[in-house]
Amino acid sequence: MNHTGQKVSLCGWVQYTRETGGLAFVVLRDRYGLTQLTFDKSANAGLFEQAVQLGREFVVRVSGTVRERESKNKNMPTGDIEIIADELKVLNKAQTPPFTIEDNTDGGDDLRMKYRYLDIRRNPVRESLLLRHRMAQETRTFLSKENFVEVETPVLIKSTPEGARDFIVPSRMNPGQFYALPQSPQTFKQLLMVAGLDRYFQIVKCFRDEDLRADRQPEFTQIDCEMSFVEQEDILQMFEALACHLFKTVKGLDIAGMPRITYADAMKFYGNDKPDTRFEMKFVELNGVVKNKGFKVFDDAEFVAGICAKGAASFSRKQIDELTEFVKRPQVGATGLVYVRYNEDGTLKSSVDKFYNEEELKNWAAAFGAEKGDLMLLLAGPTGKTRKALSELRLEMGERLGLRDKNKFSCLWVLDFPLLEYNEEHARWFAMHHPFTSPLPEDMAKLDNPAQYGEIRANAYDIVINGVEVGGGSIRIFDKDLQGKMFSVLGFSPEEAQAQFGFLMNAFEFGAPPHGGIAFGFDRLCSLFGGADGIRDFIAFPKNNSGRDVMIDSPSVIDEKQLKELGISIRAIQ
């Protein structure tokens, strides 16, 4: 774009001003970038005076002529040009903002959230919101082309005790009764399939009243989808194509396919149902190789396994000590770490040389497929716990070796999740996904045998990108009897099932088609595309970890009159 010589008019915010030798420079910021305005004292002293008095974040309208800059600024996208101003109007003044409106601001988290409207003026936050916009539009474009119809499902629905805690809304017109906000539109999208809509989607707010961790919000957004007359394969192909479309249109990236792995293999090779596959470093199980050589830790362990970190033999003693400390943290939970260095000179050095000679370590190396220069790291203990710890160690090593590049993307389908998991506290089985998930056809018979509940695989799938579960779904039950059986497995009496989900089970009696779907966590997906760790900057007005919006100061107390009208009162604290 060469606008040199053109008359232009711009509106925006004063980023900063600078004065030198009879010239005033004002850098103006708008949504589209920065532009330098130049005021020449000798040309118009009055205008020059106005310019030097502009404060940071003043809102101005300026007119002038575009000119090529003599000293070009390579750090500014519009650094090649400047505007020689001949008119200036202050549209609004501004107090000095409580933090700098710069990419690296001096504002802390709390201050940024309190003045979120100033925080959004910063490039990184604005860019995150613009990215989110593009993601949403491209999702809709893709799905609309594929004949999905976007249907808005209700926000004021019915509370159900299954799953997470609901937010509830007292009904003034129906005193003593309450709506609930949806944790997902699950049952409604299934009803839309019964209704014959064939392909549904919605980008939709969902709500969960749970204690918040750093990256959880009480309200969050899903890309929610459902299809009729499909099997798992149809869904995997459709949403693989959606992911590829988003990577292509939003990031300009071609994704080379989306491998599939079973839940069982994900646990075996990564100790994790959402493995980060940007790097290999798969688990190697070593019970057959390391036992019965007199090393009690391994001999007594249910499970010994390790990872081979390519090129990490050069890790110093100190670095390995750090890794040992890392695995011994309570969150990781291992009791210790065994290492073997495969030195460049072909020798092997381990922390258990007392028990294993070089010949034996060579066998280990062979099992790992290790080469000179590699570092092998081994953990031992109960299977589940050790896998979990080794998964953490693998991720830590990936991090330390720079294998977790935020600009590289590796996608994966994880299939065949367990249908049910036993909860000791409640002494009953819970649905791992939700109670509407169909078992795999070949595992159906096991529903009749409580001893086999744990072995039943669900017709369910998760989509994992860079070790983050960004979406998941399943083929649903569409038969009333099977749904009834599932509720009974989950400990519902027929009456409870009818009271809570009767409308869905009844719907299944009027010609329900086979159907299945998926939901993506949209906030998370955006932050992943944006290469960010957290989701907050991809949400315009997020809440803090106490569920509070500190900008508007909400939640807040409300009038006694209003409570009375709603037929509720506040309990005395007990």
Add this chain to the structure above:
Amino acid sequence: MNHTGQKVSLCGWVQYTRETGGLAFVVLRDRYGLTQLTFDKSANAGLFEQAVQLGREFVVRVSGTVRERESKNKNMPTGDIEIIADELKVLNKAQTPPFTIEDNTDGGDDLRMKYRYLDIRRNPVRESLLLRHRMAQETRTFLSKENFVEVETPVLIKSTPEGARDFIVPSRMNPGQFYALPQSPQTFKQLLMVAGLDRYFQIVKCFRDEDLRADRQPEFTQIDCEMSFVEQEDILQMFEALACHLFKTVKGLDIAGMPRITYADAMKFYGNDKPDTRFEMKFVELNGVVKNKGFKVFDDAEFVAGICAKGAASFSRKQIDELTEFVKRPQVGATGLVYVRYNEDGTLKSSVDKFYNEEELKNWAAAFGAEKGDLMLLLAGPTGKTRKALSELRLEMGERLGLRDKNKFSCLWVLDFPLLEYNEEHARWFAMHHPFTSPLPEDMAKLDNPAQYGEIRANAYDIVINGVEVGGGSIRIFDKDLQGKMFSVLGFSPEEAQAQFGFLMNAFEFGAPPHGGIAFGFDRLCSLFGGADGIRDFIAFPKNNSGRDVMIDSPSVIDEKQLKELGISIRAIQ
């Protein structure tokens, strides 16, 4: 599309079956239409037997060969072809539905709502939802191209006493405190302008806990938009273009411009701030023509006005009596009706011939611009009340004369609304639009004189289509002092204003740009495009007039345990 001879596989629902002379015909319904399947007993007796046993709404998968029909069915879009079936699989059985799945169903409203998933299978409801989908996608496409960014604003916000009643949500993590559901994202979109996002939109759910009329829903959807650095003219042009884009892409219609009228003129010529301009029949004021001829009703009236119905001189005595009854209804509120027939032979006949001779009636006709064959209808009384009644009469005449064709669209901007209206009950001024609306610059000074409050015009605009207000907005206040003055005019103390809207007023101190926006009632807009009277069938799962979803039976009672956790209890009914 000519698929003759092709092998196809179809899934769908059995609309009906019919058997004749060794042939079974099954009409299959899917989202895309109806298809006839033919089963020949002589070709495959077993398959034929299966087909004749299919019940209505059974879900089937069928394979076969496409063939041109011998007797084509002109009433079916796919009536030219049939499928000669060679495979049939029942995917799910169905009970007989409680009402017929036909365009004109035998199901009443309550039954349809209870089994909404069956109701949606009917063409008119499905088509309404598909239309809504297209409207939403085209809105997003248009606005995205115009550089609007879609930003999701929070659903859990803060209760404010101004405006309609809020739905509230108890906060478990902040006992005794409550969120509110937004009546609109008004303050958030203004903050996004302060944040520099320049052009914002959102298709967003809003909530209002009001007593419901036939066409109000507790949750409804808006197309919500805001722009910075604009004046009224920019907004009118942008959203006129959006409306034209929707008419063009969704309905294939070219809208010939969008006339503008002031609120004052709308009241003067139509007695209505949302006039139906599909037809003329403007008010003619007659005080100067009809008074002082001895007819006491007119002589005593503050205001005499009428409409001229083209070609309605042929209305019978009975029809005119019906009109008289119509205007005397309490909802209309006139005391009587005067008519003048301009007969085809040039004579004039009125209901007040006693007081006015033909010469005088000729003057009336001249004032109306009436021609032979027209019918003039006059009302008299206090100005406001008479205008309202005459507006109703005008709409009734439009209806009777077939001038309100649902497939014809007439759009209009109504400008310069009053800023404030006095509420006798509360004995204070209220904002007609909302407290963030800017006065017209030329009326600004009147804010200092309470006696002139009623004369202040707002920098506000409504978009009216076929007599329905489908959207409205304003240029906003962006100056803290003016906003403070406005709150004071509305009876807020400075402390109350700060407590409720402090975050917005503070934001105005950090460089707020001039801005303005608009919001469209999306449910209403869709129903208008769909040529429907009500909005219900444009909402997948609407609530009834008691705010109840009869399908899922919500709202409902919830566990005492859950209430306790939330720190609230239900009041005894008093």
